[in-house]
Structures are given as structure tokens and as C-alpha cells.
Amino acid sequence: MAIAVKKTGVMIGVLGALALGAGLFMYEALMDSRPVFIDPSDQELVAIGKDIYANNCLSCHGAKLEGQPDWRVRQANGRLPAPPHDETGHTWHHPDAVLIDITKNGLVPGVTAPPGYVSDMPAYNKLLTDHDIRAVLAYIKSSWPKQALVAQKEITQQRPQ
Known part of the structure; x- marks a missing residue:
């Protein structure tokens, strides 16, 4: 029973990390789609x-x-x-x-x-x-x-x- 709980915990951790990574990827994709203004004061x-x-x-x-x-x-x-x-x-x-x-x-x-x-x-x-x-x-x-x-x-x- 203890091994099954550990495996479940590991799986939840892996799935959480994957979800977090996917969320960050989507956030970056959305941020990259914002209109870019080229600043001529640079x-x-x-x-x-x-x-x-x-x-x-x-x-x-x-x-x-x-x-x-x-x-x-x-x-x-x-x-x-x-x-x-x-x-x-x-x-x-x-x-x-x-x-x-x-x-x-x-x-x-x-x-x-x-x-x-x-x-x-x-x-x-x-x-x-x-x-x-x-x-x-x-x-x-x-x-x-x-x-x-x-x-x-x-x-x-x-x-x-």
C-alpha cells in the first residue's frame, strides 16, 4: 500500500510539473503575440x-x-x-x-x-x-x-x- 501511495504521489508531481510547463509555454506564447512597438528613442x-x-x-x-x-x-x-x-x-x-x-x-x-x-x-x-x-x-x-x-x-x- 505504501508503494502505491508513493507512485501516486510521484505521478501527481510529474503531472503537476507538466501542467505548469504547459501553462508557462502558453503564457509565453500569448505574451509573444502582443503587438511589438519598436522604440526609436533607443x-x-x-x-x-x-x-x-x-x-x-x-x-x-x-x-x-x-x-x-x-x-x-x-x-x-x-x-x-x-x-x-x-x-x-x-x-x-x-x-x-x-x-x-x-x-x-x-x-x-x-x-x-x-x-x-x-x-x-x-x-x-x-x-x-x-x-x-x-x-x-x-x-x-x-x-x-x-x-x-x-x-x-x-x-x-x-x-x-
């Missing part, structure tokens, strides 16, 4: 992002984040020029999760672009780490005026409906 991240931007983004989006001329007018090939990432563009209208996805995967028709959309935006998922992408976005956001930052933070922190 000067170290911005400095890293500035260098990465210069090496990977500047040729299309401009030295001053100004984008290409006539960025709203389709070219002969049907594609749009690279948009500005300063406050005159629409980058600040998107949540950080979308900006990260576009940078990692390019503009994907039906996901981050309208169906059938063709873009010159490359996917950087094999070239840049997640930290690099966050750094570039911190650098871009560091140029925005306060009202654009506040609006973009609110957009980022909204939960999907």
Missing part, C-alpha cells in the same frame, strides 16, 4: 539601423528617407517607385508587425499588398536578422515628427479585430 538601436539602412535601403528609399521621385505614379512596367519613409510617406500608417513582415518577406500579393501587386521591394529575410530589421525601422522612425510617432504607436498597439 539611440544604440537607431545607430545600428542607420548603418544597415545605408547599406541596404538607401539606394531605393533615399539618403534622407525621401523615396524615389513620383513614388505614387506607376512606371512603364506597372510598378510603383520606392516610397519615402519620412513623414511624407505612408510608412507611419502601418503597425510595426506589418513593417517587419514587408522588410523580411517583401510585398506579398494578398498578404501585405493587393492581389496581383508586383513590387521591386526585395525580401531581406536571408540577409538581415530580426534585430537588424528592428534597428532599421527604429532608424526610420527616429526621423518622424512626434504626431506621426504617436499615431503609429497607437496603430501598432491595436489588437487585430
Whole structure:
């Protein structure tokens, strides 16, 4: 009888540990699904992002984040020029999760672009780490005026409906 009680106690302990582990895993998964806001006040991240931007983004989006001329007018090939990432563009209208996805995967028709959309935006998922992408976005956001930052933070922190 004493052996059966010990085995039952061990089983209860093992099951409790498994339940606790599963609960912690679910909690972390829920916490990781919270909208992430990339903070442009992190000067170290911005400095890293500035260098990465210069090496990977500047040729299309401009030295001053100004984008290409006539960025709203389709070219002969049907594609749009690279948009500005300063406050005159629409980058600040998107949540950080979308900006990260576009940078990692390019503009994907039906996901981050309208169906059938063709873009010159490359996917950087094999070239840049997640930290690099966050750094570039911190650098871009560091140029925005306060009202654009506040609006973009609110957009980022909204939960999907």
C-alpha cells in the first residue's frame, strides 16, 4: 500500500510539473503575440539601423528617407517607385508587425499588398536578422515628427479585430 501511495504521489508531481510547463509555454506564447512597438528613442538601436539602412535601403528609399521621385505614379512596367519613409510617406500608417513582415518577406500579393501587386521591394529575410530589421525601422522612425510617432504607436498597439 505504501508503494502505491508513493507512485501516486510521484505521478501527481510529474503531472503537476507538466501542467505548469504547459501553462508557462502558453503564457509565453500569448505574451509573444502582443503587438511589438519598436522604440526609436533607443539611440544604440537607431545607430545600428542607420548603418544597415545605408547599406541596404538607401539606394531605393533615399539618403534622407525621401523615396524615389513620383513614388505614387506607376512606371512603364506597372510598378510603383520606392516610397519615402519620412513623414511624407505612408510608412507611419502601418503597425510595426506589418513593417517587419514587408522588410523580411517583401510585398506579398494578398498578404501585405493587393492581389496581383508586383513590387521591386526585395525580401531581406536571408540577409538581415530580426534585430537588424528592428534597428532599421527604429532608424526610420527616429526621423518622424512626434504626431506621426504617436499615431503609429497607437496603430501598432491595436489588437487585430
